[in-house]
Amino acid sequence: MFTMLFGFKNIYGESMARKLGGREEATIELLSKEMAEELKSDTKLKGVAEGVKIGTITSPKLAGELIEIQWGDEQFLKNRFVNLVEGKYPEKLGDIVMDTQSLEYLGYPAKIGTKMNLNFEFMDKRGNEYDHSIQSREYTLCGYYKAPIESDTYKGQSYISKEDLDSLNVSKYNYVLGINNMNKWNLRENISSIVKSHGMEIEEDYATYKPGKVKVGINPANELNISNLDISVVIAAVIFLILVMGMGYLLIYNVLSISVVEDIKLYGLLKTIGATSKQLKKILIKQCLYLCVVGIPVGILIGYFVGRGFLPLILREMSYDGKGMIENISYFNFGIIIFSALFSVLTIYISCLKPAKMLKKLNPIESVNYQKINSKGSKKVPKISTLSKRYAYESKGRFFIVLLSIAMSIGILNTALSVATRLDVENMYSDELKTDYLVADGSYFRYEYGAKAKNIVDENLIKDIESQSGFINGGRILFNGYRSDNSGVWKYHLKDSEYFPVFYGMDKYLLSKQNYFEGGVSEEPNSIYYSTYEDYYSKGENLYSVGDTVTVTLGDGSLKEYKIAGVIETSPSNNARYFVMINREGVEPTGNREEDAKNEVETPNFYLNTADYIDLIGEAPVMTYSFDIEDSARESFAKYMDSKLEENPRLRYDSMDTKMKDGEKFKSAILLMGATISVILVILGCLNMVNLLTTNLIKNRREYGILEAIGLDNKQRKKMFLLQGLAFVVPSLILGIVVSVISELTIVSGVGNYLPMKGGMSFLGIGILSPILILIAIFLPYRLQKREESRSLIDRINN
Numbered sequence: 001m002f003t004m005l006f007g008f009k010n011i012y013g014e015s016m017a018r019k020l021g022g023r024e025e026a027t028i029e030l031l032s033k034e035m036a037e038e039l040k041s042d043t044k045l046k047g048v049a050e051g052v053k054i055g056t057i058t059s060p061k062l063a064g065e066l067i068e069i070q071w072g073d074e075q076f077l078k079n080r081f082v083n084l085v086e087g088k089y090p091e092k093l094g095d096i097v098m099d100t101q102s103l104e105y106l107g108y109p110a111k112i113g114t115k116m117n118l119n120f121e122f123m124d125k126r127g128n129e130y131d132h133s134i135q136s137r138e139y140t141l142c143g144y145y146k147a148p149i150e151s152d153t154y155k156g157q158s159y160i161s162k163e164d165l166d167s168l169n170v171s172k173y174n175y176v177l178g179i180n181n182m183n184k185w186n187l188r189e190n191i192s193s194i195v196k197s198h199g200m201e202i203e204e205d206y207a208t209y210k211p212g213k214v215k216v217g218i219n220p221a222n223e224l225n226i227s228n229l230d231i232s233v234v235i236a237a238v239i240f241l242i243l244v245m246g247m248g249y250l251l252i253y254n255v256l257s258i259s260v261v262e263d264i265k266l267y268g269l270l271k272t273i274g275a276t277s278k279q280l281k282k283i284l285i286k287q288c289l290y291l292c293v294v295g296i297p298v299g300i301l302i303g304y305f306v307g308r309g310f311l312p313l314i315l316r317e318m319s320y321d322g323k324g325m326i327e328n329i330s331y332f333n334f335g336i337i338i339f340s341a342l343f344s345v346l347t348i349y350i351s352c353l354k355p356a357k358m359l360k361k362l363n364p365i366e367s368v369n370y371q372k373i374n375s376k377g378s379k380k381v382p383k384i385s386t387l388s389k390r391y392a393y394e395s396k397g398r399f400f401i402v403l404l405s406i407a408m409s410i411g412i413l414n415t416a417l418s419v420a421t422r423l424d425v426e427n428m429y430s431d432e433l434k435t436d437y438l439v440a441d442g443s444y445f446r447y448e449y450g451a452k453a454k455n456i457v458d459e460n461l462i463k464d465i466e467s468q469s470g471f472i473n474g475g476r477i478l479f480n481g482y483r484s485d486n487s488g489v490w491k492y493h494l495k496d497s498e499y500f501p502v503f504y505g506m507d508k509y510l511l512s513k514q515n516y517f518e519g520g521v522s523e524e525p526n527s528i529y530y531s532t533y534e535d536y537y538s539k540g541e542n543l544y545s546v547g548d549t550v551t552v553t554l555g556d557g558s559l560k561e562y563k564i565a566g567v568i569e570t571s572p573s574n575n576a577r578y579f580v581m582i583n584r585e586g587v588e589p590t591g592n593r594e595e596d597a598k599n600e601v602e603t604p605n606f607y608l609n610t611a612d613y614i615d616l617i618g619e620a621p622v623m624t625y626s627f628d629i630e631d632s633a634r635e636s637f638a639k640y641m642d643s644k645l646e647e648n649p650r651l652r653y654d655s656m657d658t659k660m661k662d663g664e665k666f667k668s669a670i671l672l673m674g675a676t677i678s679v680i681l682v683i684l685g686c687l688n689m690v691n692l693l694t695t696n697l698i699k700n701r702r703e704y705g706i707l708e709a710i711g712l713d714n715k716q717r718k719k720m721f722l723l724q725g726l727a728f729v730v731p732s733l734i735l736g737i738v739v740s741v742i743s744e745l746t747i748v749s750g751v752g753n754y755l756p757m758k759g760g761m762s763f764l765g766i767g768i769l770s771p772i773l774i775l776i777a778i779f780l781p782y783r784l785q786k787r788e789e790s791r792s793l794i795d796r797i798n799n
Contacts, residue, residue: 023079024049024178026191027217031175035200035214039177044194047180049075054170055120057158058134059106062650066446067102067156069120071165079178080157087112087143090161096139101147102156105650114141123171135168155446173212188218267359280359288352296344300337402688403732406773409682410736414765415743416674419751421764423670425663427756431571433656434513435474435626436634437641438573439465442652447578449479449623456650457622465625468640470633475507478613479576479623494552499543500603501552504575505613510626514574519546519566526612528562531570531605542567543604550606552616560616568607575605576623682769686776689728693784721784725777733770740766 025047028039040048051072072080077089082097090097096118100110108114116139139160147156179191192202195214203213267280441456443449465471494501511521511529517537519529530544544550548564568574608616629637634657641653744761751757 022178023081024180025182025184025219026179026187028177028179028191028195029215029217030173030203031177031214032172032212033175035198036175036177038198039195042194042198045177045179045191046182047075047178049073049079049178049180051076051080051176051178052165052170053123053174053176054160054165054168055122055135057102057106057118057120057156059119061107062105066443067098067105067158069118069158069160071160071162076176076178077159079180082145082157082159084143084145085110087141090142090159090164092161093163093167094138094140095142095161095164096158097143097145098141098158099145099147099156102158103141103144105156108141110141110144112141112143115139116141122169123174137164188216191218192216277360281356284352284356284359288348292345292348296341299344300340303340399692399728402692402728403735405684405688406682406686406729406732407735407739409678409680410733410766410769411739411743412674412765413678413769414736414740414763415747416671416678417764417768418744418748418762419757420667420671420674421762422748422757422759423663423667424756424758425660425667427758428663429656429659430756431569433573433626433654433659434510434571435573436628436656437637437653438624438626438655439641439651439653440624442650444577444624445652445654449576449578456648457625459622461644461651462622462625465627468633468637470630470637472628472630473509474625474627475510475513476505476610476622477507477510477574477624477626478505478610478617478620480617480620494550501550502603502605503613503617504605504607504623505610505617505620506574506607507610510574511607511609513626514566515569515571517542517567517569519564522565524563524565526562527565527609528612529566529568529607530564531568531574531607533570537567537569562606562608570605573624573626574607678765678769682773686780689725689776690780692728693724693781718782721781722778725781726774729773729777733766733773736769737763737766 031039036050039045040050049072051070054069054071057067057069071090074089077097082089084097085100087097096116103110106116106118108116117136118139119134119136121134182190195202195216201213203215267275270280271277439457439461441449462474462476466474506529508521514529517532517534528550530542530550532542536542544564544567546564546566550562550564552560552562554560614620638655638657641655645651645653740763741761748757748761
């Protein structure tokens with residue numbers, strides 16, 4: 001379990017690292033060379049790697065794709081997933097390392113020694129924008145590596161030598177330090193404190209950056225503090241650990257109890273001939289030690305191989321396969337081994353305490369003649385139901401642990417099945433994609449759509465798509481950028497308003513596919529559609545409603561009136577995927593983020609049909625083309641779209657089929673995880689039930705024999721054992737139903753707040769486990785009873 005749990009933690013950290021572009025736990029950016037050297041010398045910063053952002057490669061072949069050029073020391077390159085397929089890191093002037101995807105975009109082969117003439121422009125002081133100073137140089141490929149992620153959001157990377165870096169006039173504040181191996185608790189605060197101790201100021205927002213200020217970034221997977229600590233998760237984890245320890249305690253305690261009870265006459269004889277309580281306790285402790293020496297290593301090995309087998313299976317179901325993450329995750333973790341071993345030792349130690357206490361109070365005379373009879377002198381056989389209840393509930397604490405473990409397994413499996421079966425995959429991605437396919441330039445999926453991507457989705461491509469068999473209908477979204485001229489001045493204003501509008505052109509088919517809070521598609525002239533988020537609309541914070549008039553002030557001062565025909569929900573598929581906040585006219589930024597936020601004004605999105613958009617804006621590029629297809633054409637269209645990607649590597653697409661597959665994998669992963677934990681808990685619960693029944697059998701063996709001697713027949717004995725098993729399972733099922741209902745009302749309902757769910761409460765997990773547990777309750781007591789029958793009645797009475 002710990003291998004799987006820690007493995008999930010590691011895979012989450014690896015996933016976040018790949019999204020952020022590096023394995024560093026934290027980064028300190030916007031440094032000058034002198035500032036970087038000063039911080040590197042601080043011993044409080046651990047695992048420091050150094051890099052420099054130099055610029056971005058420019059080439060007509062790239063269009064909307066982005067390839068950065070950097071320098072980094074060896075550790076920096078390793079942090080950035082530069083695992084060379086062939087070659088070596090840059091060492092001398094003219095050496096360059098590049099990923100295979102970038103080489104393909106530039107048209108160069110992945111071959112050591114390849115000569116490349118590259119143009120690049122330098123980054124400015126802010127480290128995230130570029131000036132227009134073009135540098136041209138010839139480089140020789142000294143090494144190449146596979147792009148670390150297969151993602152539309154990936155930016156190409158290339159690295160040059162230190163000698164090359166020193167020969168370039170790079171911007172001053174472009175140095176970056178990567179930090180690793182530090183205490184993750186309050187990591188941001190600790191690093192910020194170290195930076196400030198060197199007299200450096202920290203800026204949290206690029207938008208208000210001033211030269212000389214430093215930016216501290218943290219990988220979210222490593223940001224642990226009180227503010228982001230989810231108390232419900234902590235409580236759930238603590239309860240889970242207590243439950244696991246409780247079941248482990250009961251399992252070991254029952255084994256030791258059986259050992260003490262079976263050997264109680266031996267312990268009594270030892271005490272009779274002079275053995276002290278301390279010596280008897282030492283014998284028991286040695287038994288525990290043998291358990292530790294043999295059981296813990298074997299358990300760790302079994303857990304390691306089982307965890308290693310299950311974790312990749314679950315991760316592949318969660319779509320992590322193919323991204324290199326599974327192969328790069330280390331399953332052999334000394335931390336997990338040490339934690340598991342200490343957890344087991346602590347559990348075994350606690351389990352020894354009560355049996356040791358039993359031996360301390362042992363009376364040697366009574367133990368030699370040990371017997372247990374609770375019939376209180378009666379010569380009649382008590383009611384079978386009364387006997388079964390008394391024997392099953394003899395140890396209420398142990399009974400409760402068995403009850404809780406089985407009930408929890410029912411609740412966990414039922415929750416996993418409920419989420420997996422009720423998850424509405426079709427609606428889960430409806431906000432992201434309104435049609436079967438969306439085609440766009442790669443920069444659109446990187447949230448960087450701009451002027452360089454204007455001609456990627458052209459009319460030739462659209463006509464080709466529409467000519468394919470199985471095509472139903474589609475629509476364009478036209479967008480000419482947030483500012484339609486190059487002066488940096490917003491061209492359009494809303495009359496008598498401080499808002500600066502953003503206009504999109506949308507074909508009628510796509511207008512009909514949008515979610516409308518108000519209104520709908522209109523054929524009236526000069527109709528316009530306003531877009532806002534569901535959260536804003538539900539709070540009444542929408543700026544416009546159906547019927548409102550929008551008067552646009554054009555660049556030449558003339559006015560154009562439109563009427564709101566509909567209020568559309570803002571979604572990732574109907575805009576450029578990034579937004580701009582601008583200052584009020586005449587107000588300069590102060591550098592104070594809170595103050596500047598007060599002076600920012602919104603840039604609301606408006607949609608026009610494509611004809612009206614062109615009439616207002618002029619000719620504009622197609623940002624995206626979205627379309628629907630027939631179900632019978634899904635396979636052929638997938639092959640067709642992949643062939644289009646091969647023809648044009650800059651083209652990208654998103655499809656509902658891909659998202660549906662991801663959704664199904666997500667459901668399978670939830671089910672597999674829930675089933676795995678549930679099976680572990682069921683096994684532990686059943687083992688404890690077996691031990692508890694065995695302990696009761698040994699302790700009450702003489703009483704069973706006497707009851708048989710005074711008239712308990714074989715049928716009654718079988719019934720008694722059967723009722724003991726059911727005495728565990730039936731209450732467990734009842735409690736499991738209660739746990740499942742609570743889980744449905746809390747956990748499943750909470751999931752429903754974030755993911756679309758369909759149907760009502762599901763009790764499929766209860767239906768699956770109930771017959772299995774009832775069969776176990778019948779079979780186990782039957783086997784124990786058959787084993788007892790192999791011993792003679794005299795032997796059992798004289799035991």
